[in-house]
Amino acid sequence: MTAPERLSIVLPTYNERQNVGRILEELLPLKQHFDLEVLFVDDDSADGTADLVKQLAHGQAGVRLIRRVGRAGLASAIKEGILDATGDVIVVMDCDGQHEPAAVEAAVEALLSSGSDLVVGSRFHPDAAIHGLSEKRTRNSTWANTIARYSLPGYRRLTDYMSGFFALRPEAVLRHVRRVDVNGFKFLYELLSISRGSLRVSEIPLRFQARVAGDSKLDLAIVWDLGVSILHTLLLRAIPRRAISFALVGLSGVAVQMLVVQALMSTDGLAFKQALPIAVVVAASTNYLINNALTFRFQRQQGTALLKGLLKFLLVASLPVLANVGVASTFYNLVSRNTFLAQLAGILVVFVWNYAASSRFVWNTP
Template sequence: MQLSIVIPLLNEEESLQELHDWIVSVMTDHGFTYEILFVDDGSSDASWDIIMKLAKGNPNVRALRFQRNFGKSQALHAGFGQAQGDVVITMDADLQDNPEEIPALYQMIREGDYDLVSGWKKKRYDSVLFKNLPSKLFNWAARKTSGVRLHDFNCGIKAYRKQVVKTIEVSGEMHRYIPVLAKNAGFTAIGEKVVQHQSRKYGRTKFGAERFINGFLDLITIWFVSKFGKRPMHLFGALGVLMFLIGFGFALYLGVDKLFINPFSRLITDRPQFYIALTSMVIGTQLFLAGFLGEIMIRSKKEETRYVITEEMGINTTTLSHSEQP
């Protein structure tokens, strides 16, 4: 199979039929062998009924349905686990991503030797104040922090070599940083393509202003994981030793001063250096222990990406992990 098109969705009943027909038209025109994999992230509207109808009329349609809304990252993770195509395309279900971009993205992966190609919505039809400017700031910070030179990290339409999606672990809200996760996993051939952005045709956006706050917090997380995820002792241990030495230095100074220089001076506990020494040594010990416990946790337990699937359509359930079963 040449293409797997993974589409996470939440309450997109108005757009699903049109999106399906558009994708099928593009696949037919270019002669691709393909599958469309819908991942219903706990929709409360008629999205699943429409997907089942589409699956009955098109054997290339497969689908998963979550028991509740677990998030886009979990939806992508589930879709990646089921994808069978040599190239995996992700796109949103709101018709703001253009299926006409798929053939060019496929060619960049197959012939351009890219591991991942991310879309860049250079011209956007979103609110300048509430989406465009925060998005530019967010992308600038992501470039500086991660070293991945992309203009639009959060663009929904991306293309991946199959090996990439089978290797990376997308959890929490890390879907924004899949290119960074891929880079950290050793897939460094990351490209970018300007894609057409379309204004939302149906419904309203599922993301509010809080996504930018969460995005920056996740950026800090992924920076830390990238730098120290496998060696937390290198950060916490170093800071802990530094703080402890500062505190020990003040304590040593107080001891020498009291014993040999000013033995009849005021009590050590009446001097501010005593509390600086005590606080620094306590904080240093705590930081060192945090790094030590982090090392133990990394070696003893791997966090699972959890979600519960209630229904599936054309899915091979033998590939699902225990955390994915209803």
């Protein structure tokens, strides 16, 4: 590969106003070596990040803003930035100061010298230095990378599948980027999973720094997304990611339903047939709230829409609720007096309907 004439750097942002000026200043010296394009992909930040980028772009050629309204998420921001970039080489990095701009040149050099399609900046390379992760975050990341390694047999030599820093050659990687599921969080993991070992990938060590300003975006939804991504890969991507998430939430509903049945039977003295309908409605309600927070978080209902969504969800679920009760009761009466098996039979009957109907009519997604 010849030295790139144009280098594109993709920086996903959400509420990073305090960081964009500093990181741009640190990246601008790269103009000495490349025709530089810096793309800030902003998810309509509430802190004025996009407005500041506009101001900075007035004085610097090659600085671009992609402001996304009505769509959000780290994976989709990275995907959109890569697809819109015009460089011969594209680098993706965080905007929070944890990735050193100095690593950009190292990544490009590694891409050129190794003949790789993709170069990953690794926090867990033997020569890396981690200054920006707590002991707990480091331990959790190590655990996640270990699981990821076994789900990606074509890339087991890598050390950091969750990195947010990587450089790529568009002509080799874009066909895979187009297929990345944007509902995920860890874009790199998704890209590696989709490519099924076909990319030539190498790593460079990162000096991972403490966040300069702003708040970390890590939350329960991101951890949940990672687990769903790994299961999606282990299931050979045969089942949609969202269906896997919906099913996992459904398993929590199974636990809720059975606990409520037991509580009503033991505490209130209700018979199984009396306790079951109440437990089914309680479980359906908790399923809605968890799915709203995790599975459909990018279409999350809030305020009065949350209550309306619950009513829609219960309405959509009303037919399978009846089926759940009917199948479970029939199983209990005719097949087995085992309440666990009876409830499980009813739950399995209604899963597909609940997923398809609620996706379309509650959260308005295909």
